[in-house]
Amino acid sequence: MLEKIKNILSQANEELEKVSDLAGLDNIRVSYLGKKGHLTLILRTLGSLSPEERPVVGDSINKAKAELEEKISLKKETLEKTTSKSSTKLLDLTLPGRTPFKGAYHPITQILNEICDIFTSLGFTVSQGPEIELDFYNFEALNIPAEHPARDMQDTFYVSDNVVLRTHTSPIQIRTMQKRKPPLKIIAPGKVYRCDSDITHTPMFHQIEGLHVDKDLSFSHLKGLLIQFLQKFFSADTKVRFRPSFFPFTEPSAEVDIGCMMCGGSGCRVCKGTGWIEVLGAGMVHPQVFRNVGYDPAEFTGYAFGLGIERFTMLRYGINDIRLYYENDIRFLEQFK
Numbered sequence: 001m002l003e004k005i006k007n008i009l010s011q012a013n014e015e016l017e018k019v020s021d022l023a024g025l026d027n028i029r030v031s032y033l034g035k036k037g038h039l040t041l042i043l044r045t046l047g048s049l050s051p052e053e054r055p056v057v058g059d060s061i062n063k064a065k066a067e068l069e070e071k072i073s074l075k076k077e078t079l080e081k082t083t084s085k086s087s088t089k090l091l092d093l094t095l096p097g098r099t100p101f102k103g104a105y106h107p108i109t110q111i112l113n114e115i116c117d118i119f120t121s122l123g124f125t126v127s128q129g130p131e132i133e134l135d136f137y138n139f140e141a142l143n144i145p146a147e148h149p150a151r152d153m154q155d156t157f158y159v160s161d162n163v164v165l166r167t168h169t170s171p172i173q174i175r176t177m178q179k180r181k182p183p184l185k186i187i188a189p190g191k192v193y194r195c196d197s198d199i200t201h202t203p204m205f206h207q208i209e210g211l212h213v214d215k216d217l218s219f220s221h222l223k224g225l226l227i228q229f230l231q232k233f234f235s236a237d238t239k240v241r242f243r244p245s246f247f248p249f250t251e252p253s254a255e256v257d258i259g260c261m262m263c264g265g266s267g268c269r270v271c272k273g274t275g276w277i278e279v280l281g282a283g284m285v286h287p288q289v290f291r292n293v294g295y296d297p298a299e300f301t302g303y304a305f306g307l308g309i310e311r312f313t314m315l316r317y318g319i320n321d322i323r324l325y326y327e328n329d330i331r332f333l334e335q336f337k
């Protein structure tokens with residue numbers, strides 16, 4: 001019996017020498033150490049041996065099993081190393097590449113760019129200004145002195161007594177006019193902040209300001225421009241109306257509405273039954289604003305307007321909750337690729 005165990009072991013060693021892949025190695029393991037393997041079967045015959053032979057043969061089988069297990073595990077390590085090296089060599093360069101993940105602009109950025117493109121095609125250039133703004137530019141120079149009730153129109157985040165997070169993009173009008181002489185024709189896109197939050201208002205949102213200053217500009221220039229812009233952005237048959245309104249920095253002032261595209265003007269939830277949706281504020285630059293920046297209101301006239309990008313994006317895509325833009329839910333954002 002001991003001789004038989006010796007022969008099985010030397011046979012296994014020979015096979016281990018020759019084996020060159022992991023599948024072959026596993027076959028050797030199963031044929032010697034598996035349930036029906038050579039060594040296992042001998043172990044099962046122990047019962048038929050005499051009490052004197054049993055411990056000797058048992059010990060020999062256990063040693064043979066341990067020796068074989070160790071050799072198999074060493075061989076496995078060697079084969080794993082060479083297999084991983086050869087798989088690098090076998091890299092198939094003809095396989096198609098992995099498609100890279102493609103990002104996209106946020107819907108707000110897409111609409112902001114689209115609106116900027118429309119105005120730049122109409123001769124406007126882009127101006128920018130700081131988001132943390134002095135009270136002077138955000139309010140005073142725009143004809144909104146301290147304690148004036150118009151300050152309540154916008155709920156302001158104060159950084160200090162004299163410094164605010166800008167509540168609108170109108171301060172960029174002042175900064176630009178201080179730096180440049182007319183004629184000027186600018187748009188000013190950017191983030192603005194108000195202490196405001198519900199399904200149509202967020203504490204941070206985006207506006208685009210427009211300002212055109214020259215000699216002999218009138219309200220009809222403003223009307224013509226905004227009708228052209230709104231029909232280009234929404235559709236050529238969009239109805240536009242101007243409603244008298246109030247802004248301290250424009251006189252006269254107007255709010256501009258478009259015919260509701262959801263109900264075609266018959267009245268629905270979106271337009272609150274009126275058939276109209278307010279989309280922007282506008283007016284002729286107030287003479288006091290010109291004086292505040294050193295322009296002569298007898299020589300120059302100008303018009304200005306301001307619109308909210310979130311509102312335009314909601315109308316374009318039929319979105320009914322503004323907060324969706326800022327939840328960073330990839331399932332929502334991916335629809336705008």
Ligand code: FA5
Binds near residue numbers: 203209310
């Ligand atoms: C203004 O901010 C004026 N500066 C616009 C202006 C410029 C008028 C130049 C005249 C001349 P108003 O407060 O209405 O106006 O805001 C403009 C637009 O911003 C609104 O029509 C609305 O679409 C958007 N808006 C206002 N508050 C929020 C908010 N909390 N979240 C999202 N959008 C808002």
